[in-house]
Amino acid sequence: MKKHLVEVCIGTSCHLMGAQDLIRAVQGLPGEKLNSIQLKTVPCLKSCDKSPAVRINGQIFAPITPEELIKKIT
Amino acid sequence: MLNIVTELTKLKRRIYISLARFTLKDQLVEKVESLPELLANADTPRYRCCEYKEQAILKEMIKLAMGFDPEQYKNMSLIEMAKQIDQLESDKRIIHVLSVACDRCPIDKYMITDACRNCVAHSCVSACPRNAIVIIQNRAYIDQGKCIECGRCKVACPFGAILENIRPCERACAVDAIKADYSRQASIDYEKCIGCGNCVRSCPFGAIEDSTQIIQVIKMLKDPETKVNAIIAPSFIGQFGAKVSPGKLKAALVEIGFSEVYEVALGADMVALNEAHELVERLEKGQPFMTSSCCPSFLSLIQKYFPEIADKASTTVSPMIALARLLKKTDPESKMVFIGPCITKKIEAQKEKDIDAVLTFEELGCILVSMGINLAEYELEEEIKDASSHGRNFAYAGGVANVIREILKEEGKENLIKFAHVDGIVNCKEALQKLVEGKLDCNFLEGMGCEGGCVGGPGSMMNSKITTRLVQKFADKARWKLALENKAAEEKRKSLAHAMER
Numbered sequence: 001m002k003k004h005l006v007e008v009c010i011g012t013s014c015h016l017m018g019a020q021d022l023i024r025a026v027q028g029l030p031g032e033k034l035n036s037i038q039l040k041t042v043p044c045l046k047s048c049d050k051s052p053a054v055r056i057n058g059q060i061f062a063p064i065t066p067e068e069l070i071k072k073i074t
Numbered sequence: 075m076l077n078i079v080t081e082l083t084k085l086k087r088r089i090y091i092s093l094a095r096f097t098l099k100d101q102l103v104e105k106v107e108s109l110p111e112l113l114a115n116a117d118t119p120r121y122r123c124c125e126y127k128e129q130a131i132l133k134e135m136i137k138l139a140m141g142f143d144p145e146q147y148k149n150m151s152l153i154e155m156a157k158q159i160d161q162l163e164s165d166k167r168i169i170h171v172l173s174v175a176c177d178r179c180p181i182d183k184y185m186i187t188d189a190c191r192n193c194v195a196h197s198c199v200s201a202c203p204r205n206a207i208v209i210i211q212n213r214a215y216i217d218q219g220k221c222i223e224c225g226r227c228k229v230a231c232p233f234g235a236i237l238e239n240i241r242p243c244e245r246a247c248a249v250d251a252i253k254a255d256y257s258r259q260a261s262i263d264y265e266k267c268i269g270c271g272n273c274v275r276s277c278p279f280g281a282i283e284d285s286t287q288i289i290q291v292i293k294m295l296k297d298p299e300t301k302v303n304a305i306i307a308p309s310f311i312g313q314f315g316a317k318v319s320p321g322k323l324k325a326a327l328v329e330i331g332f333s334e335v336y337e338v339a340l341g342a343d344m345v346a347l348n349e350a351h352e353l354v355e356r357l358e359k360g361q362p363f364m365t366s367s368c369c370p371s372f373l374s375l376i377q378k379y380f381p382e383i384a385d386k387a388s389t390t391v392s393p394m395i396a397l398a399r400l401l402k403k404t405d406p407e408s409k410m411v412f413i414g415p416c417i418t419k420k421i422e423a424q425k426e427k428d429i430d431a432v433l434t435f436e437e438l439g440c441i442l443v444s445m446g447i448n449l450a451e452y453e454l455e456e457e458i459k460d461a462s463s464h465g466r467n468f469a470y471a472g473g474v475a476n477v478i479r480e481i482l483k484e485e486g487k488e489n490l491i492k493f494a495h496v497d498g499i500v501n502c503k504e505a506l507q508k509l510v511e512g513k514l515d516c517n518f519l520e521g522m523g524c525e526g527g528c529v530g531g532p533g534s535m536m537n538s539k540i541t542t543r544l545v546q547k548f549a550d551k552a553r554w555k556l557a558l559e560n561k562a563a564e565e566k567r568k569s570l571a572h573a574m575e576r
């Protein structure tokens with residue numbers, strides 16, 4: 001299984017649009033799934049007008065909901 | 075509180091950001107009318123029957139966000155309101171049910187679900203004092219015309235098949251201030267309301283909201299003639315993310331045009347010293363107990379529902395008022411903007427001439443975003459050193475009682491006092507009831523309307539478990555441990571004298 005790199009933007013715009021919920025959703029995954037993910041926070045993904053934003057393996061998705069994020073990484 | 079950001083919350087925040095942007099660029103009159111259509115159109119996800127209904131709801135939300143009662147200005151267009159924004163009467167009630175948004179939830183209080191087994195005993199039928207329960211095709215039903223909503227059937231059913239159905243807003247209100255009228259439209263009885271804001275959080279249709287002063291604050295900030303002070307509640311630590319330091323927020327406030335930024339924790343130092351002395355004085359005079367008074371909802375709960383002990387509440391003002399009066403004393407011309415987690419502070423500020431506007435953390439966040447400020451990559455820092463660790467600890471439940479205990483410990487008087495603290499309106503009500511009946515073994519009761527204290531307020535943005543820890547860490551870093559050591563606070567308290575009284 002390859003590791004996914006998930007970078008959640010925690011800039012103020014993304015923070016207001018639920019960045020914390022995205023982080024919580026990833027952290028809430030069961031153990032073996034969580035092990036296949038490298039979760040990071042980044043200060044800006046230059047997508048402030050489409051917040052919240054995440055970057056998965058180098059590709060930016062914005063806006064994204066916690067459900068959509070989990071679907072993309074599992 | 076986890077503070078989950080729902081689609082409703084996002085929509086509300088988009089309104090705030092848009093209004094802030096328009097105001098900044100002097101485009102409010104030009105653009106406000108088109109905002110509902112911008113946020114709800116054929117291409118946006120549908121939450122209601124159609125985009126036209128959504129636009130009607132958005133219009134009400136925008137009026138509220140502009141700082142007005144949408145009911146009062148029902149027949150006025152957004153553009154007309156924007157033109158007359160300085161002449162219209164600002165909203166005094168703060169919390170409103172948006173009539174278009176209210177889904178008029180059904181109020182059949184008891185329903186029998188599919189879990190009914192049509193058992194032999196039919197305990198529900200026997201339990202019903204009105205013979206309202208009938209058995210049809212192997213299932214029990216409630217004749218709603220006969221039901222008096224006593225709930226005995228629910229208790230009697232061994233399968234738990236009977237559902238008690240309370241509207242979320244009514245369930246959220248601990249003082250029964252929300253009622254549905256004959257058309258099932260929810261409405262707030264302001265005589266009963268204590269302004270806690272629980273109903274605002276509770277409505278899954280977003281039909282209950284509070285008004286904001288976002289536009290008014292931005293206009294103050296834009297005016298070069300006006301000196302505007304920001305006074306920030308002790309619970310601000312970590313609200314914009316655990317990685318955003320308090321100093322960055324202060325620097326950002328200065329950048330967006332606030333002349334001075336003060337910790338309300340300084341006011342809390344003053345309040346703590348005042349309240350500790352007041353407590354000893356009152357107990358020595360033979361008063362059996364005293365309650366705290368810094369949470370306006372808790373105070374309102376006492377005044378409206380426990381009037382027999384209203385004279386036992388501390389008469390010390392809240393930290394917000396103490397600090398505002400102090401600053402106005404030295405500079406009467408300056409404007410005072412309180413920034414906190416709190417809806418009930420908006421109501422408190424209405425009665426207080428020294429506070430010019432109140433913003434929640436959420437509203438401030440929207441203003442920062444509208445100005446293109448991202449705190450996560452902010453470089454500047456400003457030192458914050460107004461308060462002792464005592465004042466900073468007011469932000470979470472138990473903080474006030476603890477600080478007063480420590481102050482009296484220094485004076486060797488803590489053995490006189492039995493402390494108790496309670497948070498969440500339901501728990502506050504219970505504790506006050508016990509206090510009235512003489513069943514609560516304490517002579518100082520701290521009460522906070524929100525669960526977890528101010529960090530759990532409706533205008534907060536972070537999980538209060540996380541922010542409580544961050545507040546404690548920040549308190550540990552204060553220049554002084556004790557409010558007593560904050561000589562400035564003690565001098566200021568004395569200089570205010572009677573102004574420290576409600």
